[in-house]
Amino acid sequence: MAVIVQKYGGTSVGSPERMRAVAERIVAAKEAGHKVIAVVSAMGDVTDDLVRLAAQINPEPPERELDMLLATGEQVSIALLAMAIHSLGHEAISFTGPQVGIVTDHGHTKAKILEVRADRVRDALAEGRVAIVAGFQGVTADGSITTLGRGGSDTTAVAVAAGIDADVCEIYTDVDGVYTADPRVVPDARKIGVISYEEMLELAASGAGVLNLRSVEFARNHGVVIHCRSSFTGAPGTIVEEADNSMEQAIISGVAHDTSEAKVTIRDVPDRPGAAATVFTTMAEANVNVDMIIQNVSEAGATDISFTTPKADLVRARRAADAVVAELGAREWQVDESIAKVSLVGAGMKTHPGVAAQMFRALSDAGVNIDLISTSTIRITCVVEARQVEAAVRALHHSFGLAEGDVSVESVPACGKGE
Amino acid sequence: MAVIVQKYGGTSVGSPERMRAVAERIVAAKEAGHKVIAVVSAMGDVTDDLVRLAAQINPEPPERELDMLLATGEQVSIALLAMAIHSLGHEAISFTGPQVGIVTDHGHTKAKILEVRADRVRDALAEGRVAIVAGFQGVTADGSITTLGRGGSDTTAVAVAAGIDADVCEIYTDVDGVYTADPRVVPDARKIGVISYEEMLELAASGAGVLNLRSVEFARNHGVVIHCRSSFTGAPGTIVEEADNSMEQAIISGVAHDTSEAKVTIRDVPDRPGAAATVFTTMAEANVNVDMIIQNVSEAGATDISFTTPKADLVRARRAADAVVAELGAREWQVDESIAKVSLVGAGMKTHPGVAAQMFRALSDAGVNIDLISTSTIRITCVVEARQVEAAVRALHHSFGLAEGDVSVESVPACGKGE
Numbered sequence: 001m002a003v004i005v006q007k008y009g010g011t012s013v014g015s016p017e018r019m020r021a022v023a024e025r026i027v028a029a030k031e032a033g034h035k036v037i038a039v040v041s042a043m044g045d046v047t048d049d050l051v052r053l054a055a056q057i058n059p060e061p062p063e064r065e066l067d068m069l070l071a072t073g074e075q076v077s078i079a080l081l082a083m084a085i086h087s088l089g090h091e092a093i094s095f096t097g098p099q100v101g102i103v104t105d106h107g108h109t110k111a112k113i114l115e116v117r118a119d120r121v122r123d124a125l126a127e128g129r130v131a132i133v134a135g136f137q138g139v140t141a142d143g144s145i146t147t148l149g150r151g152g153s154d155t156t157a158v159a160v161a162a163g164i165d166a167d168v169c170e171i172y173t174d175v176d177g178v179y180t181a182d183p184r185v186v187p188d189a190r191k192i193g194v195i196s197y198e199e200m201l202e203l204a205a206s207g208a209g210v211l212n213l214r215s216v217e218f219a220r221n222h223g224v225v226i227h228c229r230s231s232f233t234g235a236p237g238t239i240v241e242e243a244d245n246s247m248e249q250a251i252i253s254g255v256a257h258d259t260s261e262a263k264v265t266i267r268d269v270p271d272r273p274g275a276a277a278t279v280f281t282t283m284a285e286a287n288v289n290v291d292m293i294i295q296n297v298s299e300a301g302a303t304d305i306s307f308t309t310p311k312a313d314l315v316r317a318r319r320a321a322d323a324v325v326a327e328l329g330a331r332e333w334q335v336d337e338s339i340a341k342v343s344l345v346g347a348g349m350k351t352h353p354g355v356a357a358q359m360f361r362a363l364s365d366a367g368v369n370i371d372l373i374s375t376s377t378i379r380i381t382c383v384v385e386a387r388q389v390e391a392a393v394r395a396l397h398h399s400f401g402l403a404e405g406d407v408s409v410e411s412v413p414a415c416g417k418g419e
Numbered sequence: 420m421a422v423i424v425q426k427y428g429g430t431s432v433g434s435p436e437r438m439r440a441v442a443e444r445i446v447a448a449k450e451a452g453h454k455v456i457a458v459v460s461a462m463g464d465v466t467d468d469l470v471r472l473a474a475q476i477n478p479e480p481p482e483r484e485l486d487m488l489l490a491t492g493e494q495v496s497i498a499l500l501a502m503a504i505h506s507l508g509h510e511a512i513s514f515t516g517p518q519v520g521i522v523t524d525h526g527h528t529k530a531k532i533l534e535v536r537a538d539r540v541r542d543a544l545a546e547g548r549v550a551i552v553a554g555f556q557g558v559t560a561d562g563s564i565t566t567l568g569r570g571g572s573d574t575t576a577v578a579v580a581a582g583i584d585a586d587v588c589e590i591y592t593d594v595d596g597v598y599t600a601d602p603r604v605v606p607d608a609r610k611i612g613v614i615s616y617e618e619m620l621e622l623a624a625s626g627a628g629v630l631n632l633r634s635v636e637f638a639r640n641h642g643v644v645i646h647c648r649s650s651f652t653g654a655p656g657t658i659v660e661e662a663d664n665s666m667e668q669a670i671i672s673g674v675a676h677d678t679s680e681a682k683v684t685i686r687d688v689p690d691r692p693g694a695a696a697t698v699f700t701t702m703a704e705a706n707v708n709v710d711m712i713i714q715n716v717s718e719a720g721a722t723d724i725s726f727t728t729p730k731a732d733l734v735r736a737r738r739a740a741d742a743v744v745a746e747l748g749a750r751e752w753q754v755d756e757s758i759a760k761v762s763l764v765g766a767g768m769k770t771h772p773g774v775a776a777q778m779f780r781a782l783s784d785a786g787v788n789i790d791l792i793s794t795s796t797i798r799i800t801c802v803v804e805a806r807q808v809e810a811a812v813r814a815l816h817h818s819f820g821l822a823e824g825d826v827s828v829e830s831v832p833a834c835g836k837g838e
Contacts, residue, residue: 053499061502065502079485413815
C-alpha cells in the first residue's frame with residue numbers, strides 16, 4: 001500500500017464529465033489499496049475568467065483581494081470532486097489551503113510556502129477517506145488567503161506529498177510526460193522516461209510548461225518523486241527523481257522554448273558602482289521577476305543593462321524603469337516584446353564542451369540570429385526573435401539527434417573523467 | 420458618526436456596474452463620517468448556478484461539500500467589492516465568514532450562528548477601512564465551512580451588527596421596503612414606514628420575502644434596528660424596531676402569501692400516544708422543516724396528520740414519510756404541491772376579535788376555499804389552493820382597507836383595554 005498524491009490540473013477537471021473521470025481514477029487507486037490525496041486546480045479557464053472579472057472592476061486590483069477572488073476557483077473544484085467521489089460510493093473530504101494548513105508568506109499572488117501542517121489530511125486518510133486539497137492557495141500566519149502564482153497547484157501537490165511523506169506525487173496533465181521538445185513544434189519529439197531534478201529544473205525554467213519550476217525545486221529539496229503523466233490515458237509518463245549516477249546520462253535531454261518574456265533595456269546607465277544593484281533592487285521592490293541579465297562593456301562612461309522579464313510583469317517593470325532612469329540619470333528604457341528564449345538542457349553537457357559551439361552553428365545554419373546568451377553548467381539559452389523560435393527549436397532538436405534518442409555532439413570528443 | 424452595517428443582496432451586486440454603484444454608496448456613507456461594514460451576497464444567480472453544477476456531479480451532494488461549494492459565491496463578491504472601493508480611492512478589506520469568526524453549529528446548509536468574533540472587523544474600522552464581510556457563511560468550531568441557508572446573508576448582517584454594536588443594520592434589496600402586500604399582486608399596496616419586530620416576524624414567516632425570518636429574530640433578540648431599503652434609490656424604506664407602546668398600532672399591518680410550501684398528509688395514523696411525536700421527530704431527524712401542523716379529530720381509532728413544509732424539503736420529507744408510515748402502521752402518505760398560504764398580520768388584532776371572522780368572510784366572498792387554518796396572537800393564516808392565492812391576497816387587502824392606511828374591522832368594535 002502506497003501513499004499517493006495525485007494532482008489534477010484545470011483541463012483534467014474542466015467539466016463535470018472530466019471531473020467524474022478524475023473521481024474514477026482516484027477511486028481505482030483507492031480500491032487498489034492505496035491512500036490517495038488529490039490536489040486540484042480550478043476548472044478550465046475559471047482563473048482567467050476571474051482575473052478578467054476583476055479587471056472590469058479595477059484594472060489594478062489590490063493583490064490581497066485578487067487572492068481572495070482567485071482562491072474560489074480551486075474551492076469550487078475540491079467540493080465538486082468530493083461530490084463526484086461520494087457518488088461513486090467512496091468517502092472523500094475536501095480542504096481549502098487554509099484548512100490544510102498550507103502556511104505561506106505575505107507575498108500575495110505569488111506567495112511562498114513556509115510550512116505544511118497536514119494533520120487534517122492525515123486524519124482523513126486514517127479514517128479511510130480520500131483527502132481532496134485545493135491547489136494554488138495558502139494562508140498567512142495571520143489568516144489572510146494567499147495564492148502561490150500560476151502553476152502553484154503543482155507546488156501544493158509536492159508540498160503536501162512532502163508534508164505527509166507520500167511515496168510519489170503524480171502530476172496529471174493534458175500531455176503524457178516531458179518531451180525532448182514541444183511536440184506541437186517538433187512532431188518527432190520523444191517522451192523522456194526518467195529525468196533528474198536538475199535537468200527538469202532547467203527545462204522548466206526555460207519554458208517547458210509541463211511542470212512548474214517551483215514544484216520541481218520543492219521536490220528536489222524534499223526528495224519527492226514526481227510522476228508527470230496524462231489524465232486521459234493510463235500510460236506511464238516521465239519520472240523526475242534524484243539522478244542515478246550509476247547510469248550513463250544523455251548528453252542532451254531536451255530543447256525548451258519560451259515566448260512569455262520580454263526584454264527590457266536601460267540605455268546609457270552611468271558607469272558607477274552600485275548602478276546594477278539599483279536597477280535590480282528597484283525591480284525586486286516592484287515585484288518584477290527578472291530572468292536573464294546582460295550588462296554590456298562600458299563605453300564612454302555609460303553602459304546598457306538588459307534583462308528579460310515575464311510579459312505579465314511589464315506594467316510594473318515599466319513603472320520601475322521610469323524610477324531607475326530618473327535615479328541613475330540613464331538615457332531611457334526600451335522594451336522589446338517580440339523575443340523568445342530557446343534553451344538546450346542536458347546533464348551530459350557538463351563534460352562535453354562542444355555543445356555550445358554546435359548549438360550556435362545549428363542556429364546560424366537555420367538563419368536564426370542570437371541576441372543574448374546565458375548558460376548554466378547544464379543549460380545554454382539564447383534569446384532570438386520570437387518569429388524565429390520554432391525554426392530554432394526544430395534546428396536544435398534535429399542537430400542533436402533528439403528524435404532518435406541517440407544524441408551526438410559533432411567533432412568534439414566527450415571529456416574523460418580524468419580531465 | 421454612526422457605525423452602519425449595510426447588507427447588499429445578490430441583485431444589488433449582480434454585475435460589475437451594480438458592484439460599482441454599491442461601492443459608491445458605501446464610500447458616500449464613509450465620506451459622511453460613518454464607519455461602514457458591508458455584508459454581501461453572491462452575485463445574481465451565482466448560488467443557483469452552483470447548485471445546478473453540483474447536481475450535475477451528484478444529485479444528492481454531501482452537505483458539507485455543498486457548503487464548501489456555495490461559500491465561494493460570496494467570497495467572489497467580497498473580493499470584487501473591495502476592489503471596487505479601492506478603485507474609488509478608499510481602503511477596504513474583505514473577510515470570509517470563517518475569517519470574521521462567524522462561528523456556527525454543524526448544521527450544514529442551514530447552520531445556526533453561535534458566536535460572532537468580530538475583532539478583525541473592529542480592527543479594520545479602527546484603521547479607517549471599510550470592512551467587507553461575506554454573507555451566508557460561517558465556520559464550525561473545528562474549522563469546516565458552513566452556510567446559513569437561503570437568506571442567510573441578512574442574518575450575517577444582523578449578527579455582525581450585533582457583534583460590533585452597530586447603530587443600524589441597513590438591508591438593501593431590490594424593493595424599497597416592506598409593503599402591506601406584494602405590490603406585484605396588489606398594485607395599490609402601501610410601503611410601511613415603521614413596523615415592530617413581532618409583526619415583521621409574522622410577515623416574514625408568512626412569505627413576505629423582503630426580510631429573512633431568522634435575521635429579524637436575531638435582530639429582536641439583540642436589539643438591532645433594521646432599515647430595509649432599496650439599493651437603487653436613496654429613498655427611506657421600512658424601519659424594523661422595538662414596538663413603541665406610546666403609539667397607536669395599526670390593526671392590520673399587511674397581507675403576506677407564500678407558494679413555496681407543500682402539504683404532506685399521513686393518512687389513518689393509529690390513534691395512540693406518541694404517534695404525532697414519532698411523525699415530527701422523524702421529520703426533524705431528516706432535516707425537514709415543518710411549518711403548519713393540523714391533526715384532525717380521531718375517527719375509528721385512526722387520524723390524519725397534515726403539515727406544510729418547504730417544497731425544497733420534499734425529497735427528504737417523502738423518504739421520512741415512508742419510514743413514518745412503516746413505523747406507525749399508517750395507511751399512506753400524500754403530498755399536495757398546489758397549495759398556498761395567505762396570512763393577515765397585525766399587532767392590533769390582539770384586541771380586535773372580529774378579524775378572523777372578517778378574513779374568512781372576505782375569502783368566502785372572493786370564492787376562495789380554506790383548507791387549513793392556523794393562528795398566532797397577531798397573525799391568521801389560511802391554506803388555500805395555489806391558483807386562488809392572488810385573488811385571496813387582493814380580497815384581504817381590499818377588505819381591510821390597507822391601501823388607504825385606514826384599516827377597518829367591520830361590525831365588531833375594538834376591544835377596550837378594560838376587557
